[in-house]
Amino acid sequence: MVEAIKASEPKLKPEAQIDITAPDRGNEFTVIYAVGDIHGRLDLLDEMNSLIAKDIASSGAERPVICYLGDYVDRGPHSAQVLERLSLPFADHVARIFLKGNHEDRMIKFLVDPVSHGASWMNFGGREALESYGVRPPSESEGTSWTDLRHRLDRELPQSHKNFLNNLALSFRWRDFLFVHAGVNPERSLASQTAHDLMWIREPFLSSENDWGFRIVHGHVIVDQPVFRSNRIGIDTGAYASGRLTCLVVGADEERVFEVRRD
Template structure:
């Protein structure tokens, strides 16, 4: 266990407002609509130092994982907005598959990897047995080097003032400074059922809710981009909390 929660972040030191965007899951159209809303909001409100924080799960399930990553890894260089990218459990599973394909191949395809691989131009189907090492090699060749770099550089958390941004949540059995990185991306019921006061409010995705769910110790903003056609963004500032949404 290491203290990933309090790791220094230069983006957090300067930020005056955070735009936290929930699970995208290959829905490029929803992402682009949300990006326009965020940019318009920044133009109207004129915050000194806005930061856009993406909570992970950029890939799988939806049809345009490759397009989502391509957009995100180039966006900061195009418009100058500071962006922070967190790692979700779907990126974590993909990275595990790339490192050791045999034990992770079947689950990777089952939980959205089929659409991911197809988005890079490879033909795959669940109705066949694969040589997982061969599929991994073919997939690795299909991914641009910039996409590999994007996946390698994803962060586990982003902390700003009294808010912690993370993909899945925290393990209530451990103090904040002793969290397992895997829990931050994968935990579900123990975190959701806990009323623990962390000393900050946790903003997360990972679990789909019909509308952003506000609890005293946490806020869930995964409104099911791939399932419900709604992508949500929580705006966190000194003036309070607001929600932006893009819809299909």
């Protein structure tokens, strides 16, 4: 089975330590398709899924898995529709891993504690997410009842979306690759990373030259082109703003990228 760490409870404490050094159980897969941050771009997601399906068929990959690196919601126009697409069963029988990004983390925290997290989520892309569910976001000229807004969103969230959000994984290990949303904290051992590390970190991870024993594949930080370093690969090409969604393909003897693009 897949080696994945579940973020199964919305109230997951950010200081909780996560052991991502457990023995690898992902060797049943022969090739990994890692998809960068989607951010409400259903058009790019659908095109990417079609392109991956064609690539799997043409390459003859026998046991592929698609690993989505998180940040499905916020900023782009179709957060609800992206979650709907990803939470439904796929007819192709290809295995899929869904990682948890910091934007899903922020959305869940709003649902748990809207007063503490409402204003920051609105400035973080939450307005667009609310609109995709048909919930009018607050205007700057009116007072905001964050609790009422949370109730309105909760009424519009299908149970399938809630289940999807509550069962996202924090990491996926395959051979000598470790897939996470943001990165790892080089000031901690891999056996003592936190959920916050894996979903939110930028520095000191990005400039670190540490050899963790795994090559870290991540999104979270927008780059013009995928970044290949000896210890990490970054593939967030800013889909919501650039119209470019990137996929990294890694196999026993290959590393390659392809992208879908819409202006």
